[in-house]
Amino acid sequence: MVYTAIKVLLTAVLVVAISEVAKRSTVFGGILASLPLTSLLAFIWLYGETGDAGKVASLSYSVFWYVLPSLVLFIVLPLLLARGVNFWLSLLIASAMTAAAYALTASILARFGVTL
Numbered sequence: 001m002v003y004t005a006i007k008v009l010l011t012a013v014l015v016v017a018i019s020e021v022a023k024r025s026t027v028f029g030g031i032l033a034s035l036p037l038t039s040l041l042a043f044i045w046l047y048g049e050t051g052d053a054g055k056v057a058s059l060s061y062s063v064f065w066y067v068l069p070s071l072v073l074f075i076v077l078p079l080l081l082a083r084g085v086n087f088w089l090s091l092l093i094a095s096a097m098t099a100a101a102y103a104l105t106a107s108i109l110a111r112f113g114v115t116l
Helices: 002-024 026-034 036-051 051-081 087-111
Strands: none
Touching: 002 036, 026 051, 026 087, 036 051
16 A cells, blocks of 8 residues: 555655646756656556566557657647637547547557557
């Protein structure tokens, strides 16, 4: 239980730190947010809990394939906001389009025999 609380606290601190940096500089906030810090933490937590490098490798492989459809969010959201669409509606639309991109990616990967 303590270990889980530490994981949650460290992860939350990371997210808060990025948002605080972004208040001062969106460039530096963007750089920090674009780093695979969440993935690195997940790799560390997974390996620490299981000691299974194969699981970490499998997770890393999955992250690789699913980074591509996640980029839809970062394209659609600023385009909608720049066109004056309300923030919450823009976020909803961009999230829905990202979910569709994930589904499409999973379908394409399955068609080519890529199993994650």
